[in-house]
Amino acid sequence: MTAFTAFAASLAVEELEIDLLLEALTQRHGYDFRDYDRPLVRRKLLGVMAERELKTVSALQERVLHEPGAASNLLRALAVSPVDLFGEPARAREAREVLGKSLRPVAVPKVWLAECAGIGDAWTLAIQLHEEGLLARTDIFATLANDELLAEVREATLEAAALPALEENYLQAGGAGRLADYFEVHNGRATLLPRLRGRITWAGYNLVTDASFNEFQAIVCCRALANFGPMLRQRVLRLFHESLSRFGVLGLDRELAAGDAHAGDYQALGGVLPWYRRVG
Numbered sequence: 556m557t558a559f560t561a562f563a564a565s566l567a568v569e570e571l572e573i574d575l576l577l578e579a580l581t582q583r584h585g586y587d588f589r590d591y592d593r594p595l596v597r598r599k600l601l602g603v604m605a606e607r608e609l610k611t612v613s614a615l616q617e618r619v620l621h622e623p624g625a626a627s628n629l630l631r632a633l634a635v636s637p638v639d640l641f642g643e644p645a646r647a648r649e650a651r652e653v654l655g656k657s658l659r660p661v662a663v664p665k666v667w668l669a670e671c672a673g674i675g676d677a678w679t680l681a682i683q684l685h686e687e688g689l690l691a692r693t694d695i696f697a698t699l700a701n702d703e704l705l706a707e708v709r710e711a712t713l714e715a716a717a718l719p720a721l722e723e724n725y726l727q728a729g730g731a732g733r734l735a736d737y738f739e740v741h742n743g744r745a746t747l748l749p750r751l752r753g754r755i756t757w758a759g760y761n762l763v764t765d766a767s768f769n770e771f772q773a774i775v776c777c778r779a780l781a782n783f784g785p786m787l788r789q790r791v792l793r794l795f796h797e798s799l800s801r802f803g804v805l806g807l808d809r810e811l812a813a814g815d816a817h818a819g820d821y822q823a824l825g826g827v828l829p830w831y832r833r834v835g
Contacts (some may be wrong), residue, residue, distance in 0.1 A: 572612035584626055587763045590787035603632050631667030634701050635778045637673030648727035651824045655687040657804045661668040664693045664772040671697035674711045682750045686731045688815050690754050698760035709757050712744040767797040774799055792816040805831045
C-alpha cells in the first residue's frame, strides 16, 4: 500500500467515524449537525480532540456517549461562538441604519436574531434600537438550539470593569450616549437595564428541524448560517422567506447566489453584512 493510499484510507475511516459521532449526537442528545458544513465540523472536532489528547474520533464518541459532561462540552464547541458587546462596530453601525429605516414605519415590529451569538449580540441590538427610538415598541426574539446555552444567556452578566474598554466600539458603531448608562451594576457584574432587557425574548428554536413560528419585520442570521452545508442552507433560507413579512429585511452571512432559495424575491441593500429587503 502506497503512502497516498494509506492516507486516503485513513481519511475515509475518519469520515465514517464523524458520521457515526454526529448520528450519536442526533439520536442521544437531539442535536443534528449532520448537514452542517463538513470541513468546519471536522476542524472543530479535531480541536476538541487535541484539547483532550484523543487520537481518533471514535475515542471522542466513546467519551460523548459515556463520560458525564463530554457531550455538553462538544455541543458548546459546535455551537455559534458568542460575540462581545459592540464587538463588530462596522456591522453594528450598519444594522442600526438598516433596521432604523426599515422598522420605523411599522407599528409593532418583530426582530428575530436566529441562533443568536449570546448577550453581546442581543444587548447590542437592544441598545441601538433604544437610541433609534424604536425599542419600546419592538419585540426582539433571540433564539438558540442549545438548551444549556439558552439557560445561561438568560442569566448572563458582564464584568463591570470591561465596560470602559467597550466604549470605543460603542461610539464607532454610532453610539449616541454613554455605554455605562445602559447598565446596572451589582457586585462587580453589569446587567442591561430591565426596561431594555425586557424587550428581548430568549427562546429555544432549532433551525435544522423547527417550522416558522412568527412573522418578522427583520431577521438576522450570519454566524450560524455560515456553518451550514448546501442543503441545510437552502432549507433555512426557505424558512426565513416564510417568516419574513413583505418589505421586511434580512441580514445574512454572505450575498445570495442566483440559485439560492427565493433569491429573486429580495432586493439587495448592500453593506458589510449583506442586507436584503423582501419584495416578492
